[in-house]
Amino acid sequence: MIDLRSDTVTKPSPGMLQAMVNAEVGDDVFGEDPTVKELQSEISALLGKEAGLFVPSGVMSNQLALRVHTNPGDEVILESGSHIANHESGAAGALAGVQLLSIKGSRGIIDPTEIENSIRTGYYWEPNPRLVCIENTHNQAGGVIYPLDTILETNEIVRERDLAFHLDGARLWNASIATGVSEAQYAAPFDSISVCLSKGLGAPIGSVLVGSSDFIAQAHRFRKMYGGGMRQVGILAAAGLFALRNQKDDLANDHARAKILAEGLSAIAAFSVDPTRVETNIVMFDVQDDSISALEKMKAAGVLMVPFGPKTIRATTHRDVDDASIDEVLRILNRIF
Numbered sequence: 001m002i003d004l005r006s007d008t009v010t011k012p013s014p015g016m017l018q019a020m021v022n023a024e025v026g027d028d029v030f031g032e033d034p035t036v037k038e039l040q041s042e043i044s045a046l047l048g049k050e051a052g053l054f055v056p057s058g059v060m061s062n063q064l065a066l067r068v069h070t071n072p073g074d075e076v077i078l079e080s081g082s083h084i085a086n087h088e089s090g091a092a093g094a095l096a097g098v099q100l101l102s103i104k105g106s107r108g109i110i111d112p113t114e115i116e117n118s119i120r121t122g123y124y125w126e127p128n129p130r131l132v133c134i135e136n137t138h139n140q141a142g143g144v145i146y147p148l149d150t151i152l153e154t155n156e157i158v159r160e161r162d163l164a165f166h167l168d169g170a171r172l173w174n175a176s177i178a179t180g181v182s183e184a185q186y187a188a189p190f191d192s193i194s195v196c197l198s199k200g201l202g203a204p205i206g207s208v209l210v211g212s213s214d215f216i217a218q219a220h221r222f223r224k225m226y227g228g229g230m231r232q233v234g235i236l237a238a239a240g241l242f243a244l245r246n247q248k249d250d251l252a253n254d255h256a257r258a259k260i261l262a263e264g265l266s267a268i269a270a271f272s273v274d275p276t277r278v279e280t281n282i283v284m285f286d287v288q289d290d291s292i293s294a295l296e297k298m299k300a301a302g303v304l305m306v307p308f309g310p311k312t313i314r315a316t317t318h319r320d321v322d323d324a325s326i327d328e329v330l331r332i333l334n335r336i337f
């Protein structure tokens with residue numbers, strides 16, 4: 001089976017397993033795990049923020065940010081295809097008690113003036129606008145990179161209106177590798193950033209939330225409340241550190257393979273895809289009939305992808321698929337479609 005469902009399906013590499021075995025650990029609920037502390041400080045330094053917090057998942061990381069930045073009844077402005085609005089099981093309402101104001105962007109990118117126009121004017125009967133979230137790269141839009149200029153323009157509005165600014169940077173590494181813009185440059189305008197170690201970097205588990213020391217102290221308390229306090233979790237932090245130090249540059253290979261895949265798919269009449277739109281490791285393409293039956297046909301032939309709409313399929317490249325696997329996928333799809 002060639003698994004292109006997600007960049008989360010990778011298995012730990014031999015070097016990563018060794019790093020996990022050798023990890024120095026302690027009880028992190030008592031703040032005594034040296035490897036967790038090392039990971040938190042390495043990532044917060046890389047992103048130019050004061051402090052970091054290791055958490056089990058990207059969802060928890062985003063939700064802690066929402067919880068700390070807002071009060072129940074506040075409004076959070078985000079893009080309508082964002083992970084926070086669509087793929088976090090309604091947590092923003094259930095856990096932070098906020099309401100979401102979704103704006104449809106163009107391929108995941110919101111025109112800053114639309115954000116400006118959507119910020120409420122302050123009547124007491126309105127929800128209190130409090131936070132703007134963006135996603136870089138944007139998953140549902142197909143791994144689209146949020147342009148730095150647009151982020152900076154949005155930030156001017158955010159600051160003028162005294163809101164907070166959160167980045168869901170689950171795949172910020174991909175944006176940085178693809179553009180050469182450093183993670184710190186991307187992170188600078190934001191109050192908080194969530195990054196995932198378990199996506200293209202190839203760690204089995206884990207995300208890190210960064211921000212000011214005060215923000216992270218509050219997030220630390222809510223992490224415990226949400227059941228995310230972990231004990232000898234340096235074993236997993238070691239995997240994250242190994243991924244960050246040794247596997248980040250490999251993302252360029254994933255990007256090149258996604259392009260090759262998209263070009264190959266565009267040559268198959270049953271599919272519709274524009275390879276010039278592939279910016280990182282995600283390929284979105286449309287099928288003529290319905291995505292579910294196309295995916296069943298692929299599965300029977302040994303290829304896994306995921307549906308992202310009635311006619312839309314997502315394929316994601318990652319470190320456990322090589323050039324030969326991509327060639328094989330294209331051979332199979334040419335044969336069965």
Ligand SMILES: Cc1ncc(COP(=O)(O)O)c(C=O)c1O
Pocket residue numbers: 056057058059060062083084135137138139168170171196198207
């Ligand atoms: C953009 C984005 N944010 C957040 C997440 C959540 O990460 P996790 O699955 O670790 O909770 C994902 C997961 O795919 C994602 O794509």
